[in-house]
Amino acid sequence: MPHTPFVGRTRIAYFSMEIALRPEIHSYAGGLGVLAGDTVRSCAELELPVVFVTLASRAGYFRQTIDAEGRQGEQPDWWQPADWCRPLGAMTAVMIEERPVWVRPWLYLHEAPHGHAVPVLLLDTDLEQNDPADREITHSLYGDGNDYRLKQEIVLGLGGIRILRALDFEIRTYHLNEGHAALLTLELLNRSRIEPEDRIAGEPSYDVAEVRRRCVFTTHTPVEAGHDRFPYALFQRMLPDFVEIDTLKALAGAEQLNMTRLAFSLSGYVNGVARRHAETTQHLFPGYRVHAVTNGVHAGTWAHPAFAALFDAQIPQWQHEPEVLVRALQLGKDEIWRCHLAAKAELAERVQAISGTALDPDLPILGFARRMTGYKRPLLLFSDLDRLAQIAAERPFQLVLAGKAHPRDDSGKAAIQRIHQVIRQLDGKLRCVFLPDYDMALARILVSGCDVWLNTPQPPLEASGTSGMKAALNGVLNLSVLDGWWIEACVDGVNGWAIGTDGSTGTGTSDGDHAAALYALLEKTVLPLWHDDPAQWRRMMRQAIGSIAYYFNSQRMMRRYATEAYLR
Known part of the structure; x- marks a missing residue:
C-alpha cells in the first residue's frame, strides 16, 4: 500500500465481522461491533x-420500523x-464453489485527537468482476441462511488475510473478535503444511503450534445461538479440498464445523x-484455558459533551488515561448534577422529536436499550403491570x-410487540x-440522559455488557442483575444496585x-432515594463515575491485550 506509513510498523490484525466506526457507517449490529469500534x-x-x-x-444490519400494532419491520x-473511505488498488480472490x-x-482511517491514525479495511465483493450473486456477499450484515453466512465468513477470514498480504502487511498476530473470522486459521494452517517428503512417519501434516502462536481469540457469548455451525457438506461444497477434512473435524467438531471450537483449537490465547x-466459557469448552479481559468503553466517545467539558477542566488527561477518572470522587455534586441535566434535556428533546412524547424533567427516567432477545428478558419489568402501575x-x-x-x-419480535401493547x-x-x-447515535444520548440504567439478563448468559459502563461514565446509576461486568x-x-443474588449457587435467578427483587428495589430503595434524598442520589452519581469509569474503559482493556495476548 503506497504512501501509508502504518504498513511498515503494523504487526497485529484485528478481525471482526462488525465494527461501529461512526453512526453514518452502518457496518455494525450491536454490542460486538460497538466494542470493536x-x-x-x-x-x-x-x-x-x-x-x-x-x-x-x-x-447495514437493518433499519428498524415499527407499525401501528408494534410489529418490527426491517429495511x-x-x-x-x-x-x-477510499478504495485501495489491491484485490484478491477466494475460490467459493470453484469460482x-x-x-x-x-480504507477508513481513524485518527486520534493527537493525530495518530489506525487503518480499517472494509472488504467488498460488489465488483464488476464477480458473478451477480457474489457481488451481494458483503451487502447485508449477518445475512440470511447458512450459505450466505458461510460465504461472508470465507470472505472475512480467507479474503481478509490475503488482502493483508497483497497490501504488504507483515502480520505476526491475528486477533479474532468472535468466531466469524475463524477460517483465517485454516489459511495459516495451510501455509504451515509440512510436505510428506519432509515429515517423519507419524508426524502431523500441519504445524498447529505455529498457528496457535500467532492467533488470539476473544469469545463473546455463552449463548448457543451465538456460535456459528455449518454442515461439513456445505463447507466442502464451498471450499472443496481446502483442508484435510479429518484434520478439520478434529479441530472444529466431529458433527459440524463449529467456528468457535475451531478458533479455540487454533488460538494460543x-x-x-x-x-x-x-468461568462460564471454561465449562462450555473444557480442556482449553480461558483468560478474562473484561470489556471497557471508550471514554472520549461516550462521555456527554457536558461531562467531557467538566472532565477537561478538572481531570486533565482523562481521555488518554481514564484511570485518572477515579478523581471524579472529588468533583462537586452540584457540578455533576448540572452536567446530568444537560444530558437529560438532550434525551427529552430527542424523545419528543422521535415519538411526540414529552418527558417530565422533574421525574426520574429509567432506560432499557439493548438487543431484544429472550435471555435479555426485556419483559421482566412488565411481569406485573398492576404492581408496576401502583409503584x-x-x-x-x-x-x-x-x-x-x-x-x-x-x-424477540414478539417481545417488542408486547412492549407496545x-x-x-x-x-x-x-x-x-x-x-x-x-x-450508535441514539445510544450516546440514551446512556447519558437517563437517571437509571436497567439490565435484566438471565444469568449466566450475559457475557459482559457495555451499555451500563457508558451510563456510569455519565453518572447514571445501574440497576442490574448480577451478571457479566456488573x-x-x-x-x-x-x-448502583444489584437485582437479586449473583446466581453462583444456581438459586434466586x-x-x-x-x-x-426488581419491584422491591424500585418501590423501597431506588425511587424513594430519588424523590426524598437528592443529595445522596448525587453522591451515588459521583461514586458511579469514580468507581466504575476509571477501570471499565477500552484503554485499560487494550493495554491488557497488548501485554498479555499480543506480547506472548
Missing part, C-alpha cells in the same frame, strides 16, 4: 500497531463506502470478556426503551416510550425471583 479508537490513541479488518456491509440500511470471488478493500463469562402512582417515574430483534428472532395499557399510569431504530463493578447501594 471502541477498540479502534483506543488503539489509535495508544498508538498500537494494529490494522482492523471487517466487511463493508453496504446494506436495508444502505450507506456508501465512497462517502467515508473466483474477488475482494477489494476500502483465548479470553472471555468478563470474569464470570470466562409509579406512589413514586412517579418514566421509561424509555429501545432495541432491535434479529429478523429471524420471532420471540404494555405502553398502551399503562397510558395515563406510567409514561413509557419505545424509540425505534436503536443505533459482578465486578457493583458496590450495592454505593454506585428465576424470572419470578428477579421480578420480585
Whole structure:
C-alpha cells in the first residue's frame, strides 16, 4: 500500500465481522461491533500497531420500523463506502464453489485527537468482476441462511488475510473478535503444511503450534445461538479440498464445523470478556484455558459533551488515561448534577422529536436499550403491570426503551410487540416510550440522559455488557442483575444496585425471583432515594463515575491485550 506509513510498523490484525466506526457507517449490529469500534479508537490513541479488518456491509444490519400494532419491520440500511473511505488498488480472490470471488478493500482511517491514525479495511465483493450473486456477499450484515453466512465468513477470514498480504502487511498476530473470522486459521494452517517428503512417519501434516502462536481469540457469548455451525457438506461444497477434512473435524467438531471450537483449537490465547463469562466459557469448552479481559468503553466517545467539558477542566488527561477518572470522587455534586441535566434535556428533546412524547424533567427516567432477545428478558419489568402501575402512582417515574430483534428472532419480535401493547395499557399510569431504530447515535444520548440504567439478563448468559459502563461514565446509576461486568463493578447501594443474588449457587435467578427483587428495589430503595434524598442520589452519581469509569474503559482493556495476548 503506497504512501501509508502504518504498513511498515503494523504487526497485529484485528478481525471482526462488525465494527461501529461512526453512526453514518452502518457496518455494525450491536454490542460486538460497538466494542470493536471502541477498540479502534483506543488503539489509535495508544498508538498500537494494529490494522482492523471487517466487511463493508453496504446494506447495514437493518433499519428498524415499527407499525401501528408494534410489529418490527426491517429495511436495508444502505450507506456508501465512497462517502467515508477510499478504495485501495489491491484485490484478491477466494475460490467459493470453484469460482473466483474477488475482494477489494476500502480504507477508513481513524485518527486520534493527537493525530495518530489506525487503518480499517472494509472488504467488498460488489465488483464488476464477480458473478451477480457474489457481488451481494458483503451487502447485508449477518445475512440470511447458512450459505450466505458461510460465504461472508470465507470472505472475512480467507479474503481478509490475503488482502493483508497483497497490501504488504507483515502480520505476526491475528486477533479474532468472535468466531466469524475463524477460517483465517485454516489459511495459516495451510501455509504451515509440512510436505510428506519432509515429515517423519507419524508426524502431523500441519504445524498447529505455529498457528496457535500467532492467533488470539476473544469469545463473546455463552449463548448457543451465538456460535456459528455449518454442515461439513456445505463447507466442502464451498471450499472443496481446502483442508484435510479429518484434520478439520478434529479441530472444529466431529458433527459440524463449529467456528468457535475451531478458533479455540487454533488460538494460543483465548479470553472471555468478563470474569464470570470466562468461568462460564471454561465449562462450555473444557480442556482449553480461558483468560478474562473484561470489556471497557471508550471514554472520549461516550462521555456527554457536558461531562467531557467538566472532565477537561478538572481531570486533565482523562481521555488518554481514564484511570485518572477515579478523581471524579472529588468533583462537586452540584457540578455533576448540572452536567446530568444537560444530558437529560438532550434525551427529552430527542424523545419528543422521535415519538411526540414529552418527558417530565422533574421525574426520574429509567432506560432499557439493548438487543431484544429472550435471555435479555426485556419483559421482566412488565411481569406485573398492576404492581408496576401502583409503584409509579406512589413514586412517579418514566421509561424509555429501545432495541432491535434479529429478523429471524420471532420471540424477540414478539417481545417488542408486547412492549407496545404494555405502553398502551399503562397510558395515563406510567409514561413509557419505545424509540425505534436503536443505533450508535441514539445510544450516546440514551446512556447519558437517563437517571437509571436497567439490565435484566438471565444469568449466566450475559457475557459482559457495555451499555451500563457508558451510563456510569455519565453518572447514571445501574440497576442490574448480577451478571457479566456488573459482578465486578457493583458496590450495592454505593454506585448502583444489584437485582437479586449473583446466581453462583444456581438459586434466586428465576424470572419470578428477579421480578420480585426488581419491584422491591424500585418501590423501597431506588425511587424513594430519588424523590426524598437528592443529595445522596448525587453522591451515588459521583461514586458511579469514580468507581466504575476509571477501570471499565477500552484503554485499560487494550493495554491488557497488548501485554498479555499480543506480547506472548
